[in-house]
Amino acid sequence: MSRRPSRFLLGGRRYSPAASLLLAAPFLLLVAVIFILPLATLLHESLFVPAPTTAHYARAFAEPVYLRVMLRTLRIAALVTALALLLAWPVAWAMSRSRGLGLALLGAAVLLPLWTSVLVRTYAWMVLLQRNGVVNQLLLQAGLADAPVRLLYTEGAVVLAMAHVLLPFMVLPIYSALKGIPEEYSRAARMLGASAWSTFREVTWPLALPGVTSGCLMVFLLALGFFVTPALIGGPQQMMIATLVSQQVREMLDWPFAGALVGILLVFVLAVTIAFKRAVRLDRFVGSA
């Protein structure tokens, strides 16, 4: 980050290491107490309570109930990522090819949900999908159903609502990748005789890939640990790992096991992050929002 040494000066000099540390001190102190200490305490519970053991971790993999929750979490996260990618691509593409008012409208449509409370959006989905909700009323009126269909507490509802909530995180990085591709590239490919499909496959897609990877990674990671939407829309029937952790803490008061579940989640998240280290680009969101 500091390849341009003497440009960033105050009073003509770079800050000394001591002064720099002093500036960073409040951050380090806060993160130590509110981030590192809690996580370390929780993981300590999972490994050393009541005595040094890996039994809590083994239990998560040994009991079918818990294994099923973990597999469901992976499956839902993957489905959410795929659906979000499918929905995000046209929006990102249209944004990258619009100017002025069109871009402003599309941008607003993406940013407004990003900044609207997750609870508001989850609540909206519950109102739409409940037994006598809007969707069921429409289905009945259109004659597509004879009786209200059960929509809430199904895996489909969880995937749909989560994809909706996480969509901006997919659109923004893809948009920023597509924006960087000059329009001449695809025009040139078309003039050279490439079909629309091969232009997409040979030109646009490879150039957009960094954005696509970044978006997929972000959505997948967020989906893995998502709590609010699956807890409310999925209910106990569609329990994901975050809901399981919450249940262990609040109802079973089983801190060591909750700690083990968190440990498994963390190992998985960190492994994926490290594997795709270069795709984790927070600045993409900050820059465009």
Place this chain on the structure above:
Amino acid sequence: MALNAAAYAVTVFLLLPTLIIAPMSVGPERLLSFPPKGFSLRWYAAYFEDRDWLRATLFSAEAGLISAVCATVIGTMLALALVRGRLPGKGLIELLVIGPVIVPHIALAVAMFLVFEQLRLTGTLLGFAMAHTVLALPFVVFTLLAALYRFDVELERAALSCGAGPLRAFRHVTLPLIAPGLVSAALFAFIISFDEAVVSFFISDLDRKTLPRKMFEDIDFNISPTLAAVATMLTALTILALLLGFGLKRGLERRARAAGTAAEAGP
């Protein structure tokens, strides 16, 4: 063409669920319907008459303001150290900055719950302020890093060579130029705190809870129409905040540009 049509269809999908709540919230009946069967503000009145809702809103606003100020100050100091200083262990610190984004909020929430119980911080403003500051810091730091990298140091040096002291140069040249970044960062931090649901879910207690926690309880136990009114007001507030933030940022950018031109025109 087909892709454009798809884009607008997805846009409708993005906006519709949130926006459809607004007309439903003015329906008079307990069972929300679309289109509403009449017009009534009784669910809005229900919100303003309920002390629990009002207390939760106020508590969230307090936590949001304190976190926004703390995160902006602490984050700016760190960004300055990262950009302009010689920081030992810089790589590790950068890792700590993105930590709260990579680590799932459920993990952090449960971990904080465990420690906050022992420190008697659950349900306290201090606890919420610290937790939300940590969650907002990554966004603040990244916003300010961008602002500081864009900043032309020659301007500050010019002020120095004209006889301004380092602090004066910072206050009159640097600060106005990074002001748009500071405003974005503070707004980010406030919204992150105000909307934060997962950590709040765990570190609230019966007495002191944030608005998202109160909403969570209400959704979980009974989907009352009051929620529709609250959701509508929150969406309106978000639109307002976005417009305000956008306008403020544009204004500050214009001023920053003017200041930059003035400084360049100087000797």
